[in-house]
Amino acid sequence: MPTQKILVLAGDCLGPEVMVQARRVLAWLNDTGAASFEIEEGLVGGASYDAHRTPLTNETVDLAMAADAVLFGSIGGPQWEEVDYDLRPEKGLLRLRQGMGLFANLRPAIVFDALAGASSLKTELVKGLDIMIVRELIGGVYFGEPRGIEDMGDEGQRGYNTQAYSTREIVRIAHVAFDLARKRGKRVCSVDKANVMESGVVWREETTLLRDAHYQDVDLNHMFIDNCSMQLVRAPKQFDVILTDNLFGDILSDLAAMLTGSLGMLPSASLGATGDDGRQPALYEPVHGSAPDIAGQNKGNPLAQILSLSMMLRYSFDMAQQADLIENAVEAVLAKNIRTGDIAGDGMTPVSTIEMGDAVLAEMEALAS
Numbered sequence: 001m002p003t004q005k006i007l008v009l010a011g012d013c014l015g016p017e018v019m020v021q022a023r024r025v026l027a028w029l030n031d032t033g034a035a036s037f038e039i040e041e042g043l044v045g046g047a048s049y050d051a052h053r054t055p056l057t058n059e060t061v062d063l064a065m066a067a068d069a070v071l072f073g074s075i076g077g078p079q080w081e082e083v084d085y086d087l088r089p090e091k092g093l094l095r096l097r098q099g100m101g102l103f104a105n106l107r108p109a110i111v112f113d114a115l116a117g118a119s120s121l122k123t124e125l126v127k128g129l130d131i132m133i134v135r136e137l138i139g140g141v142y143f144g145e146p147r148g149i150e151d152m153g154d155e156g157q158r159g160y161n162t163q164a165y166s167t168r169e170i171v172r173i174a175h176v177a178f179d180l181a182r183k184r185g186k187r188v189c190s191v192d193k194a195n196v197m198e199s200g201v202v203w204r205e206e207t208t209l210l211r212d213a214h215y216q217d218v219d220l221n222h223m224f225i226d227n228c229s230m231q232l233v234r235a236p237k238q239f240d241v242i243l244t245d246n247l248f249g250d251i252l253s254d255l256a257a258m259l260t261g262s263l264g265m266l267p268s269a270s271l272g273a274t275g276d277d278g279r280q281p282a283l284y285e286p287v288h289g290s291a292p293d294i295a296g297q298n299k300g301n302p303l304a305q306i307l308s309l310s311m312m313l314r315y316s317f318d319m320a321q322q323a324d325l326i327e328n329a330v331e332a333v334l335a336k337n338i339r340t341g342d343i344a345g346d347g348m349t350p351v352s353t354i355e356m357g358d359a360v361l362a363e364m365e366a367l368a369s
Ligand code: IPM
Pocket: 090, 093, 094, 250
């Protein structure tokens, strides 16, 4: 069995706490011989700022590129709010995405049967929901130039950013969406604001051209972002794969996550282009942030972090069996009504972060024997 090198970047606040539980799962896979992982650790975000006065060092980027995959926690917290804008924890994550060339962000929004009642929408609207949001991750207004804040003297100031997308950027992310759709429901909904923004006009043209040239077996429709937000809460099951840009994807993925009952459940994958050596840069992280309000209290939900690990096994290491084991264990735990506070229903006593980790490991043990 090949040894896989994983770089663990736990980050800040809730990140390290839930990462401990994912690492227990990693250790279990190693100890039982189900996998062979070599684990390295690095600093990112506020933790890196505190140690090195920057939210991301070049050494960390090098470690990430040398690893077979990165397991990321979450970054940020109130203690770094006064830090220079360019040195904020979030900038560490953005620079890591850019440094690793992670242009494709896959954010599944899946409703576990046991949690259909935890959604803020009616159960019948979300039961069985399975959407994949494909978000462009290193372009658009997040990185566009020029950007800045201009002093306008007596008139105050002016903040500005640039939204731009080129054919190359659109085509490479659209390929990812169409390829994924082929393995699912064969439908892509591409989301833009072409009625107002030129970048959206180009986005719409290029996705259509690509579909006609290479993916005639996949159904493509286009939606404006405002309509899509509305449709997601009106009838979310109409969607299979949603393809969209960096900013719209950021917003829609939080919205879609909440349809599933809790942000604390959802993993994500960020992938780069496969190199000539066959290696693909990859980073896996929970969709939830660092949740400073509940950090350090042993009550955050570690499942998104654990499911990010299973996504890594599936996408980077082709370990479908081990990924299934983790996901089945999570399902079994939920079916027994073992819940952290964010997903506990009426009358359930929430378990702690550590107890949730215990429960997942116990189910893995039971399923494996
Ligand atoms: C996300 C987060 C990040 C983003 C922040 C932390 C920079 O919200 O991964 O969705 O905006 O991309």
